[in-house]
Amino acid sequence: MEQHKLPNTTISLVLGIISYIACCLTSGFGGLVLSGIALYLANKDLKAAQPDTSLYENFNTAKTAKIIAIVGLVLAAITAVISIVFIIIFGSVEAVQAWAEEMQAAQQ
Helix, strand or coil: CCCECCHHHHHHHHHHHHHHHHHHHCCCCHHHHHHHHHHHHHHHHHHHCCCCCECCCCHHHHHHHHHHHHHHHHHHHHHHHHHHHHHHHCCCCCHHHHHHHHHHHHHC
């Protein structure tokens, strides 16, 4: 029996991995978007393979992509909540940046 590949597995895996980086660089919001897309694509592939998973050679990779997307989504959500709390506490993004610069200068 010939095995096929699920179409979105690779892109969902890549988006899930990139969401970790985007989580740190965009205060969590980029990670939310990328991991959300990755989770959607991974779930779409897993549902397509559900009737007979043995027909697809990259089914396990699709499951891995889903796990990576979920972890990225959780990390991004935590980072976004922390960012929002800091903005609420300090009143503006500029005040948070000034505080971070003060903390960095104090450590040197």
